[in-house]
Amino acid sequence: MARAFLIVMDSFGIGGAPDAAEYYNGEHSDDGAATFQHIAEACAQGRCDTKDRSGPLRVPNLKKMGIGHAAHQATGEWPDGFSEETDLIGRACAATEVSKGKDTISGHWEIGGVPVPFDWGYLPKTIPTLPDDVRDGMIAAANLPGILADRHAEGLGVIEEFGQEHIESGKPIVYTSADSVIQIAAHEKHFGLERLYDLCEATRKLADKYKIGRVIARPFLGENPETFERTGNRRDYSVPPPEPTVLDRLEGAGHAVRAIGKVADIFAHRGVTDTRKVSGHPALMEETLKALDELPDGGFAFINFVDFDQLYGHRRNPAGYAAALEWFDARLPEILGGLRPDDLLIITADHGNDPTWTGTDHTRERVPVLMTGAETAPGLAVMRETFADIGETIASHLRIPNGTHGQPIGRV
Incomplete structure (x- = not known):
């Protein structure tokens, strides 16, 4: 029976958000922010050379899954070192967020099939900031x-x-x-x-x-x-989501839902049957590999790799971000090798956090959707108008009814 694995590379945006000019880092808008593309550019220019890594950005496995194609679809430009890849192993596209905001909770809820239908409250940039x-x-x-x-x-x-x-x-x-x-x-x-x-x-x-x-x-x-x-x-x-997410719907249908990292907290622990609260990319990778081995038929594992965001994006550290991407890419074959014939793997992001941008806040960007497994045909899929299509692709794969905010992404 089919299983599904969803990995969020926290903050790994690919630019191109049509409303980026409406979002700001300080006095500077997010128009033009592109996390992946600007990291690749910085690497190509030697600005990410350290004792730990040097040279162009090397992510051959993400490249084969179509990250370059997704980025080109998002912005119309190829990232440095990426071009038309013909030997793809996955199906790729870009997705646009419809929720108001560029935060973790909005991105994840929308990925889970429920866009945020209201404006969040934000604290002012004053000292003190709290009411x-x-x-x-x-x-x-x-x-x-x-x-x-x-x-x-x-x-x-x-x-x-x-x-x-x-x-x-x-x-x-x-x-x-x-x-x-x-x-x-x-x-x-x-x-x-x-x-x-x-x-x-x-x-x-x-x-x-x-x-x-x-x-x-x-x-x-x-x-x-x-x-x-x-x-x-x-x-x-x-706060809990305003309506059932794909996690709730899967749990209600009797499916196992394993949340790895901070995912359970983001969804207020709703729709989760098994929580693995670990932090740091090595521990998150080990829990991901365990899930590939342990998750029962019909199960769904939702994983967040947070260090991209909290250690490198917010701290505006493109070299560290590049090294983290290369580390993740080097481990990706272990994930791909653990998939069973009917498993679906989706790799995406929840927002951007361009480490070359001004300020320290998230950046409003489109995100990649990279899919493989379960007879998914390699190639480029149609760009998605909402992150909710990701959750509905999971729902369709695990054969539960779809929600009302998105449509499954075609995989052939």
Whole structure:
């Protein structure tokens, strides 16, 4: 019986969003942002040469799956080092987001078949950024001496800046971004992991009336800026999707749904029968390979490879992003080799995060849809007008009724 595997290369956009000019990083619009293409360009120009990698971007397996074709369809231009590939092993296309926003939750929900039908609430680029009642409610709920940062910030940088003061004062680090999110960073030992989770649960309730999509616990360890590092105990407190996603529909039909990485949190744990909460690309890859071996007939595995986004996109590190892409590509044959004859694999992204762009926020972009397996004919598919077509392709493959927001992508 058929199985389905969906991998989100978090933030691996391919440019070309028709409404990119309406989205901003600071004062600069996202018009022209193209994560994949600009990484390939930077590599070709030698701007990504480090002790770990050098030269043009080398992703031969993604290339055979059609990443160059998807990027060309999205923008009308071939990325540096990519051209018409005739020896394809997959079917490729680009997809356009219809949800308002360029955040993780909107992208994933739409991939799951449910575009976001409303405007999220966003926090202003002021210091402080939190509404008074949210700040005061957090302090009262956790008996805090106060909070630190209270502004828009990049996650790793704000921990480096305020981590020492946090340890000394007991005040958690609270920050936001262009996403609809409140993030709370605290030391696992000095502040306490369970105390951080309790604080996030209280904040989730306070944030509801402002339509904030997620409250995220960001635990870390270390004793100084040189040793601070976030741990794998991140937890997202999301509002639930407004209607059943493909995960809900599969679970309701009796299918196994395994969520790997942060996926279960994004969907408020709805429609998930098995959660594998791991972080870091090596651990995520191992869980993916386990799923290929263990997932029962009719099962669906939904995996998010987050490091592309949080370690390299937000930190505007094209060399690191390029190295991560090459690492993923080198491991891709293990995934392809684990597929059974009736399995379908789809590789996509949830938004862009162009590491060559101004600012530190996500970028509004189209995403690739790379499909292989289950008698999928190699070639270029028609460009999709919504990410929801991805979820409906999964639904069709696993033979459950389709939802109302998308159509299955033709695979022949």
